[in-house]
Amino acid sequence: MNLADKPETFADRVRAIPGGEHLEMCYSCGTCVSKCMIQQKVEPEYNPRRLLRMVMMGMEEEAFKSPTTWLCSECDLCFPACPQEIHISGVIGAVKQLAVEAGYESPLEAVTVDETKCSGCGICVMVCPYEAPHLIEKDVDGEMDTFSEVDVNKCMGCGTCVAACPLGAIARPGVSNAELVQQIEVKPQPNGVPRLVTFVCDWCLRADDDVSLLESYPDNVRVVHIPCTGRIDPEMALRALRSGIDGVLVCGCAPGECHYKRGTYVSSCKISLLNTMLGQMGVGDGCVRFVQIGTQDRGRIRNEVDGMLEHLTAYKEAV
Amino acid sequence: VAKKSKAQAKPKLALYWAASCGGCEISFVELGLRLIQASELADIVFWPCIMDFKYEDVEAMDDGEITATFFNGAIRNSESEHIAKMLRRKSQVMIAFGSCSHTGGIPGLANFYDKESLLERVYGTAESVDEASRGTRPQVKTEVPEGVVEIPEFYDHVKTLAQTVDVDYFMPGCPPVVEQIWTVLQVLLAGQLPDKGSVIGAEAKTNCDVCPREKGGSSQRVTEWKRPHEVELDPDVCFLTQGVICCGPATRAGCGLPCISGNMPCRGCYGPPDGVVDQGAKLISAIGALIDTDDPEKLQEIVDTIVDPAGLGYRFGLANSVLSELKYK
Numbered sequence: 001m002n003l004a005d006k007p008e009t010f011a012d013r014v015r016a017i018p019g020g021e022h023l024e025m026c027y028s029c030g031t032c033v034s035k036c037m038i039q040q041k042v043e044p045e046y047n048p049r050r051l052l053r054m055v056m057m058g059m060e061e062e063a064f065k066s067p068t069t070w071l072c073s074e075c076d077l078c079f080p081a082c083p084q085e086i087h088i089s090g091v092i093g094a095v096k097q098l099a100v101e102a103g104y105e106s107p108l109e110a111v112t113v114d115e116t117k118c119s120g121c122g123i124c125v126m127v128c129p130y131e132a133p134h135l136i137e138k139d140v141d142g143e144m145d146t147f148s149e150v151d152v153n154k155c156m157g158c159g160t161c162v163a164a165c166p167l168g169a170i171a172r173p174g175v176s177n178a179e180l181v182q183q184i185e186v187k188p189q190p191n192g193v194p195r196l197v198t199f200v201c202d203w204c205l206r207a208d209d210d211v212s213l214l215e216s217y218p219d220n221v222r223v224v225h226i227p228c229t230g231r232i233d234p235e236m237a238l239r240a241l242r243s244g245i246d247g248v249l250v251c252g253c254a255p256g257e258c259h260y261k262r263g264t265y266v267s268s269c270k271i272s273l274l275n276t277m278l279g280q281m282g283v284g285d286g287c288v289r290f291v292q293i294g295t296q297d298r299g300r301i302r303n304e305v306d307g308m309l310e311h312l313t314a315y316k317e318a319v
Numbered sequence: 320v321a322k323k324s325k326a327q328a329k330p331k332l333a334l335y336w337a338a339s340c341g342g343c344e345i346s347f348v349e350l351g352l353r354l355i356q357a358s359e360l361a362d363i364v365f366w367p368c369i370m371d372f373k374y375e376d377v378e379a380m381d382d383g384e385i386t387a388t389f390f391n392g393a394i395r396n397s398e399s400e401h402i403a404k405m406l407r408r409k410s411q412v413m414i415a416f417g418s419c420s421h422t423g424g425i426p427g428l429a430n431f432y433d434k435e436s437l438l439e440r441v442y443g444t445a446e447s448v449d450e451a452s453r454g455t456r457p458q459v460k461t462e463v464p465e466g467v468v469e470i471p472e473f474y475d476h477v478k479t480l481a482q483t484v485d486v487d488y489f490m491p492g493c494p495p496v497v498e499q500i501w502t503v504l505q506v507l508l509a510g511q512l513p514d515k516g517s518v519i520g521a522e523a524k525t526n527c528d529v530c531p532r533e534k535g536g537s538s539q540r541v542t543e544w545k546r547p548h549e550v551e552l553d554p555d556v557c558f559l560t561q562g563v564i565c566c567g568p569a570t571r572a573g574c575g576l577p578c579i580s581g582n583m584p585c586r587g588c589y590g591p592p593d594g595v596v597d598q599g600a601k602l603i604s605a606i607g608a609l610i611d612t613d614d615p616e617k618l619q620e621i622v623d624t625i626v627d628p629a630g631l632g633y634r635f636g637l638a639n640s641v642l643s644e645l646k647y648k
Contacts, residue, residue: 119524120528121567126540126608127605131537164604167592167593168594269621269622281645
């Protein structure tokens with residue numbers, strides 16, 4: 001038998017895509033699964049080890065339907081842990097590419113663009129960690145106009161573009177501007193009790209007791225869940241301060257651990273700039289804070305919220 | 320909206336300047352021969368910069384006698400506030416005309432400082448102050464042999480027109496461009512103004528909507544912010560992709576892009592677009608997301624290349640910003 005005549009297998013096709021070439025180095029130890037936040041937080045069926053096995057065994061349809069193919073956000077927490085140094089998200093990305101070519105669609109809810117607002121500035125194209133948006137030309141009443149269009153199979157729903165869009169033209173269900181504005185309300189408190197809004201990304205808290213702690217705060221601490229701190233919009237923080245809220249705490253993943261690759265870099269830039277602006281105006285000293293909580297930082301969220309409340313209490317007394 | 324106060328009477332227009340540079344008046348004068356055409360359709364009854372009317376002439380008018388006032392300039396002192404209130408009473412339609420009146424403009428940048436530190440700089444420490452008079456401060460009332468001299472009181476901070484009186488329309492720009500003025504005049508005199516509170520003489524979206532420059536992709540994120548004079552700018556490509564901050568993404572369209580056509584980034588004078596509360600915060604939300612590095616130290620270095628984010632994002636809008644609200648609540 002001539003090896004060149006061997007029919008191309010599913011594994012061959014995955015390997016042929018850049019990123020997929022390390023497929024066969026996997027010996028199924030499962031370390032990747034133990035590192036994965038998706039497996040822990042949203043989808044128990046999520047399993048990179050099993051997906052790689054399916055590919056090697058030619059289980060094409062099963063692989064294309066597997067949540068593992070679609071939910072991986074390329075955070076790469078598994079990469080440094082893999083004893084075989086496989087860039088696992090690259091292999092998963094190769095499978096996803098073949099799945100899209102075969103007509104499968106992402107089960108994730110993508111962001112939507114409101115063309116009546118979109119100015120075609122391309123900011124979303126530049127900021128997206130997944131190259132999901134792109135600019136298209138469209139005929140509007142006889143004139144060509146430029147709009148952003150989102151590839152629903154690439155969008156992971158982090159909301160970085162939603163916050164960056166200068167016109168609020170991009171929305172993601174649950175975290176649109178209007179929905180977040182509603183959530184940043186904190187009831188007036190007795191004298192001296194600070195009002196705090198805490199934005200927490202969906203991924204930075206690994207321990208269950210840290211997550212449940214968030215539910216236990218009294219009503220002077222409002223916790224707002226966001227998919228990623230890339231969704232943080234300084235305008236939202238200013239609105240909160242204007243409404244009489246004393247402080248805004250933003251909690252995201254540790255440097256290099258962001259679930260959506262760029263979110264923490266983006267938010268740390270924005271909050272740094274916002275604090276510079278507040279400082280230039282001489283208001284709100286230390287009232288907006290960004291903390292990056294690592295997967296090993298169990299219990300840290302409690303200290304960060306307490307520390308922020310302490311700071312705000314002192315600040316209120318001093319002002 | 321522009322009701323005729325007296326049957327068949329020629330509409331009356333007023334123009335005023337408060338804390339402003341005079342650029343808005345120049346833009347109006349740029350109407351040229353069309354100004355004569357306008358004067359055939361309406362009488363200009365008050366325009367201190369150009370024509371010889373006095374405050375008493377306005378005081379003598381009936382309430383609502385003026386069809387529309389184009390009020391430029393921010394509210395800086397008791398005189399600008401007094402005239403704003405008087406013109407509001409006398410006018411059916413009050414238009415905040417130009418950046419200073421609309422969002423505080425360049426005078427609004429004074430809100431970074433308080434009254435005391437401004438006066439100290441101008442009358443105390445400025446190099447040009449004569450030694451003998453150093454430290455002398457202007458007084459609202461000064462007794463002289465002939466009586467009492469009174470000058471307007473300098474306020475603690477700059478306000479927009481809408482923070483002072485009820486405003487019907489907002490016409491942005493530093494200055495509003497002449498073609499927009501002409502359009503608004505025609506709409507006004509035809510009695511076809513839109514709903515109260517609207518921004519007129521401008522578009523709903525941002526400058527990027529009309530900017531012909533080639534927009535960026537994900538490979539063109541920014542690793543260093545540069546100022547326009549530090550780089551040879553490609554006239555056909557988006558400034559942001561060249562690492563130069565342009566306020567265009569957070570600025571309402573309508574100016575016709577004179578700065579951008581001159582290969583200079585937008586400075587933001589047309590104010591925020593529809594739906595945006597705070598122009599500067601929106602700008603940093605966009606440009607902050609463009610920075611590209613995965614090294615936290617390098618990240619801060621890139622952020623620090625933006626030396627004056629508030630001055631950049633609120634060059635024309637500090638008095639109208641949430642920052643000002645927080646400081647002067």
